[in-house]
Amino acid sequence: MKQLTNSLIELITQTSTNLPPDVRAAMGLALETETSGTQAAQALGIIASNIDMAQQDAGPICQDTGMPTFIVHTPVGVNQLHVKRAIREAVAEATRRGKLRPNSVDSLTGKNSGDNLGDETPVIHFEQWEEDDIEVKLILKGGGCENKNIQYSVPCELEHLGRADRNLEGVRKCILHAVWQAQGQGCAPGAVGVCIGSDRAHGYVLAKNQLFRTLDDVNPVPELAKLEAEIMEEANRIGVGAMGFGGKVSLIGCKIAAANRLPACYFVSVAYDCWAFRRLGVRLDAGSGQITRWLYRDPEREVVRMAKTEGFPLTGREVVLTAPLSEDAVRSLRVGDVVLISGEVYTGRDAVHAYLMKNAPPVDLRGAVLYHCGPVMLKEGSGWVVKAAGPTTSSREEPYQATVIERYGVRAVIGKGGMGQKTLAALQKSGAVYLNAIGGAAQFYARTVEKVVDVHLLDFGIPEAMWRLRVNKFAAIVTMDAHGNSLHADVEQETAAKLAELQKV
Numbered sequence: 001m002k003q004l005t006n007s008l009i010e011l012i013t014q015t016s017t018n019l020p021p022d023v024r025a026a027m028g029l030a031l032e033t034e035t036s037g038t039q040a041a042q043a044l045g046i047i048a049s050n051i052d053m054a055q056q057d058a059g060p061i062c063q064d065t066g067m068p069t070f071i072v073h074t075p076v077g078v079n080q081l082h083v084k085r086a087i088r089e090a091v092a093e094a095t096r097r098g099k100l101r102p103n104s105v106d107s108l109t110g111k112n113s114g115d116n117l118g119d120e121t122p123v124i125h126f127e128q129w130e131e132d133d134i135e136v137k138l139i140l141k142g143g144g145c146e147n148k149n150i151q152y153s154v155p156c157e158l159e160h161l162g163r164a165d166r167n168l169e170g171v172r173k174c175i176l177h178a179v180w181q182a183q184g185q186g187c188a189p190g191a192v193g194v195c196i197g198s199d200r201a202h203g204y205v206l207a208k209n210q211l212f213r214t215l216d217d218v219n220p221v222p223e224l225a226k227l228e229a230e231i232m233e234e235a236n237r238i239g240v241g242a243m244g245f246g247g248k249v250s251l252i253g254c255k256i257a258a259a260n261r262l263p264a265c266y267f268v269s270v271a272y273d274c275w276a277f278r279r280l281g282v283r284l285d286a287g288s289g290q291i292t293r294w295l296y297r298d299p300e301r302e303v304v305r306m307a308k309t310e311g312f313p314l315t316g317r318e319v320v321l322t323a324p325l326s327e328d329a330v331r332s333l334r335v336g337d338v339v340l341i342s343g344e345v346y347t348g349r350d351a352v353h354a355y356l357m358k359n360a361p362p363v364d365l366r367g368a369v370l371y372h373c374g375p376v377m378l379k380e381g382s383g384w385v386v387k388a389a390g391p392t393t394s395s396r397e398e399p400y401q402a403t404v405i406e407r408y409g410v411r412a413v414i415g416k417g418g419m420g421q422k423t424l425a426a427l428q429k430s431g432a433v434y435l436n437a438i439g440g441a442a443q444f445y446a447r448t449v450e451k452v453v454d455v456h457l458l459d460f461g462i463p464e465a466m467w468r469l470r471v472n473k474f475a476a477i478v479t480m481d482a483h484g485n486s487l488h489a490d491v492e493q494e495t496a497a498k499l500a501e502l503q504k505v
């Protein structure tokens, strides 16, 4: 049991910290393809550095290590309860070591279990097979991209694409729409796993299963292989680009399966995964629990460095800001400016925003920088250390953000994926900005944290607490300014026009 648990801890650690070669290759191609000097290229450069940093330090690639989902095949005679216990122990231990963020929240009480164990977490699917080894595959898919999963009941009307019928042309439209609707919120460039058919619940399972295929494989069903190739070409013409900044690379993979359906139903289920596509697997000796082989990677092959340059290439045109921020400094910023923030920032996401609607903040937020971030933190002695600290999807805070800005005097909000019209109006009225950090770049941003000064509202759990961090040169891009401009609204409009061009027939 001990060896089995250790092997599974190694699987979790490698999955969380070291992207598989097929994903590295796809991201390498994205880097080469994107037009240099653009915001999308800058984002891809940070992502590449982040991938290297995570592998070097065995730190989580992204702070959101998602819902650990295991697919396990066991030979007849192996006790699956025993394997399940080992998986649960490994998950708890990997969480203690800071390789997984505590992500399991009781849906009734809101309490975080702290160790990633709870009702139905982690997710484990067992199957028997006729091989001698145990096979365990693992995917870590975070909440930002999980929220961009989408299911279509065809026939249906799609924005900018018209009617999708019950045929492969209708499926094509659904998939293109799925890529478009994700914009930057699922940390594009992403990959989609798709299921045509089945029922609502199983369709999503089968769509997610497609993400266990390598990005460079070819679908054995000729019609689906053709559709996958077509989608790859067309989706990358829509122009969402890395982080939704606009650009040439929006999709790094499209994998489609078809399953039988009920006569009355025709679902197209899409599982959207982000660039931080963390999926690995191992074969284990059924007797000893030792790893006999890695899946998706060749241990003989050296891990190639992704980044072309060290860190974030500065141009000298960056705007240097020190928090707390003045209204004048903030009003002088324009969409497209790159800022380097030093000083103290406060994290706050879903639970903090809901709290601030009814309660005064535990700190003075006048002039403050509020960071939408749920970090991975480890207690060391009497203090805390940051293990991963990238931005979370900001759109979830749209119902609260305007009130928080206006009521408490927040001057800058850092997040990813942008926010809506209500927040944009509040930025203009109060003199505040929205800064887009690079989603998933959790190691890159963790290195800007000089000190964890304090923590408030820790009862909400580590990801949801309000962390007071002292940062040095935290790089982000102004994507919504105090003059009513929003890069996100512009890109959405431009990409909608390109999507409409793909309507054909």
Ligand code: SF4
Binding pocket: 062, 063, 064, 065, 066, 141, 142, 143, 144, 145, 146, 185, 186, 187, 274, 275, 276, 390, 391, 392, 393, 439, 440, 441
């Ligand atoms: S890269 Fe983005 S979408 Fe993916 S897990 Fe991280 S924050 Fe979520």
